[in-house]
Amino acid sequence: MVRRHRRRWQRAMQRQLAFWQGTLDIYQYCGRAIQLVWQTHSRLTIALALCTLVSGLLPGAIAYFGKLIVDGVIQAAESGAIADRNQALRYLAIEAVLVMALAGTRQGLNLCTSLLRALLAQKVNLLILEKAQQLPLSYFEDSEFYDKMNRARREASSRPLSMVNRTFGLMQNALSLLTYSGLLLQFSGWAVVILLGATVPAFVAETRFAGQAFRLFRWRSPETRRQNYLEVLLGREDYAKEVKLFQLGPMLLQRYQAIFDQLYGEDRDLTVRRSGWTYGLGLLSTAAFYGTYCWIVLAAIARRISLGELTMYLTVFRQGQNAFAAILTAIGGMYEDGLYLSNLYEFLEQPIPQTEGTASSGPDPTDGLRFEQVSFTYPGSDKLALSAVSFHLKPRQKLAIVGENGSGKTTLIKLLTRLYVPTQGRILLDGRDLQEWDVAVLRQRIGVIFQDFVRYQFKVGENIGVGDVQRLEQESQWAIAAQKGTAKPFIETLPDGFQTQLGRWFRGGQELSGGQWQKIALSRAFMRTDADLLVLDEPTSAMDAEAETQIFDQFRLATENQMAILISHRFSTVRRADEILVLSAGRVIEYGTHEALLAQNGRYARLFRMQAAGYQ
Numbered sequence: 001m002v003r004r005h006r007r008r009w010q011r012a013m014q015r016q017l018a019f020w021q022g023t024l025d026i027y028q029y030c031g032r033a034i035q036l037v038w039q040t041h042s043r044l045t046i047a048l049a050l051c052t053l054v055s056g057l058l059p060g061a062i063a064y065f066g067k068l069i070v071d072g073v074i075q076a077a078e079s080g081a082i083a084d085r086n087q088a089l090r091y092l093a094i095e096a097v098l099v100m101a102l103a104g105t106r107q108g109l110n111l112c113t114s115l116l117r118a119l120l121a122q123k124v125n126l127l128i129l130e131k132a133q134q135l136p137l138s139y140f141e142d143s144e145f146y147d148k149m150n151r152a153r154r155e156a157s158s159r160p161l162s163m164v165n166r167t168f169g170l171m172q173n174a175l176s177l178l179t180y181s182g183l184l185l186q187f188s189g190w191a192v193v194i195l196l197g198a199t200v201p202a203f204v205a206e207t208r209f210a211g212q213a214f215r216l217f218r219w220r221s222p223e224t225r226r227q228n229y230l231e232v233l234l235g236r237e238d239y240a241k242e243v244k245l246f247q248l249g250p251m252l253l254q255r256y257q258a259i260f261d262q263l264y265g266e267d268r269d270l271t272v273r274r275s276g277w278t279y280g281l282g283l284l285s286t287a288a289f290y291g292t293y294c295w296i297v298l299a300a301i302a303r304r305i306s307l308g309e310l311t312m313y314l315t316v317f318r319q320g321q322n323a324f325a326a327i328l329t330a331i332g333g334m335y336e337d338g339l340y341l342s343n344l345y346e347f348l349e350q351p352i353p354q355t356e357g358t359a360s361s362g363p364d365p366t367d368g369l370r371f372e373q374v375s376f377t378y379p380g381s382d383k384l385a386l387s388a389v390s391f392h393l394k395p396r397q398k399l400a401i402v403g404e405n406g407s408g409k410t411t412l413i414k415l416l417t418r419l420y421v422p423t424q425g426r427i428l429l430d431g432r433d434l435q436e437w438d439v440a441v442l443r444q445r446i447g448v449i450f451q452d453f454v455r456y457q458f459k460v461g462e463n464i465g466v467g468d469v470q471r472l473e474q475e476s477q478w479a480i481a482a483q484k485g486t487a488k489p490f491i492e493t494l495p496d497g498f499q500t501q502l503g504r505w506f507r508g509g510q511e512l513s514g515g516q517w518q519k520i521a522l523s524r525a526f527m528r529t530d531a532d533l534l535v536l537d538e539p540t541s542a543m544d545a546e547a548e549t550q551i552f553d554q555f556r557l558a559t560e561n562q563m564a565i566l567i568s569h570r571f572s573t574v575r576r577a578d579e580i581l582v583l584s585a586g587r588v589i590e591y592g593t594h595e596a597l598l599a600q601n602g603r604y605a606r607l608f609r610m611q612a613a614g615y616q
């Protein structure tokens with residue numbers, strides 16, 4: 001029985017210890033927050049610290065002069081001497097100056113905080129966005145990563161400053177408290193103990209609630225993300241067309257409201273409990289205050305203290321209690337800030353997978369591109385997206401890839417551009433494994449346009465220029481690339497030619513048709529004149545038949561000295577390639593020239609005839 005009790009007690013102690021250990025760990029972010037604010041603007045940080053220090057010391061001094069004034073006034077009234085009256089007035093003047101100085105330092109505090117807030121928000125957002133740039137594509141396809149990034153961005157730009165403010169506020173109040181305690185000690189040591197003791201329960205409750213609020217915030221990231229997504233669906237022009245035609249508005253609004261109701265319910269419960277406890281425990285300190293008030297008043301009636309001392313002790317006790325409560329709230333707040341900051345640092349310290357590989361050339365530049373038994377499974381999936389794919393593309397050759405939806409065509413391109421690493425097998429360029437190449441050199445050598453290419457809300461020329469960021473602004477290059485991508489004729493009909501703003505986000509923006517956008521994307525691929533491998537993933541799906549024929553005549557001409565890989569569902573295009581690779585469920589089922597595959601009379605031949613029959 002006793003042993004069981006002891007064990008239970010030990011377990012309870014361990015739990016408590018773990019809680020306080022965890023709580024203390026969170027405070028380590030205090031130092032990191034100060035470091036971050038210091039790096040943002042060192043002079044403003046010093047100014048903030050100085051203002052805090054001064055505004056911590058002044059209230060004690062003001063209370064002391066308050067006492068001197070009251071006692072001075074009584075003395076002057078009793079003696080009627082001019083010297084005593086002047087002395088009281090002098091104290092008054094000093095107090096007025098101190099009060100003005102205090103107002104000045106408080107304003108200074110506000111000013112520093114506002115400026116630092118803006119600078120810090122920008123710095124933290126930049127840190128987050130820079131970090132996001134360094135992470136591989138697979139992270140962006142992972143919803144957990146998205147949550148982490150959103151959480152970091154949502155709160156973390158305000159939290160470091162809040163942490164620093166609270167740290168400084170804590171020091172300021174601690175200084176005030178020290179001076180108050182010094183003054184109060186003359187009355188009684190017990191009064192100091194009561195002052196400090198009565199606020200502790202409120203602090204413990206505050207810390208626990210802060211932890212709960214944070215856990216709520218963390219759990220609900222997926223809901224918040226869903227809410228943001230619904231906002232985008234309901235508010236963005238590119239979705240408006242379909243939302244209106246399918247009359248999705250009320251359904252989306254209702255989902256939006258349902259998420260809010262759920263979140264609000266949880267928030268309300270926590271807020272109600274939190275304020276109930278805060279009020280209940282606050283009563284404790286009010287009771288302590290009035291108990292001590294009574295004691296001081298009795299001491300004054302018994303003439304053990306002067307009227308000046310009575311005023312001072314009351315001010316000191318009340319303000320001291322406020323300062324102590326502020327300290328405890330600051331500690332609770334710092335705990336909350338620390339939890340949110342842990343989130344930010346968790347994101348910023350996410351390990352970046354090392355992209356090893358420094359080679360800028362291969363041992364055999366005449367070898368071209370080789371896939372050797374390449375297999376790949378997407379992270380989090382157990383299905384092979386590609387299985388033992390092998391082929392060889394020699395310099396200047398053109399390869400077409402065909403296959404049903406989901407057969408792995410785009411995945412093959414993602415591996416080739418090193419957005420993903422094969423799970424098995426090797427890809428070689430110029431006889432060297434892709435993983436050994438310096439990734440920047442590799443990307444310079446490959447020009448690629450995916451089927452879901454980005455429609456930048458930039459100028460027409462810039463939309464082409466982004467194909468080679470080093471020559472983004474070179475207008476002569478825009479024209480050459482647009483010529484190759486057959487976009488030039490229609491660009492010339494736009495109001496400002498290459499300078500026309502595209503998209504609807506910005507004033508005066510022009511919208512293009514699907515086929516025109518594809519021509520822009522194709523031109524973008526041609527910006528990379530140094531690239532010796534061009535990859536086009538369904539580049540002509542939105543184009544009319546005439547435009548398509550024109551593009552491929554042009555494409556052959558423009559890529560005469562380059563390797564090219566083309567994904568297409570149109571056999572009129574595919575048949576013109578040197579080699580054709582037929583994929584099905586991630587496997588190569590046929591490989592050869594158009595004629596050879598027709599002769600083979602397999603899947604390719606069947607699909608080709610089916611499409612040809614459709615045109616007759």
Ligand SMILES: Nc1ncnc2c1ncn2[C@@H]1O[C@H](COP(=O)(O)OP(=O)(O)OP(=O)(O)O)[C@@H](O)[C@H]1O
Pocket residue numbers: 141378379381385403404405406407408409410411412
């Ligand atoms: N990011 C991803 N995460 C997990 N699985 C994916 C991802 N992208 C594609 N897949 C899966 O991999 C397989 C191959 O997809 P892929 O996009 O390569 O097909 P595709 O041949 O390009 O299709 P389509 O002709 O429709 O463009 C599909 O089963 C798809 O569900």
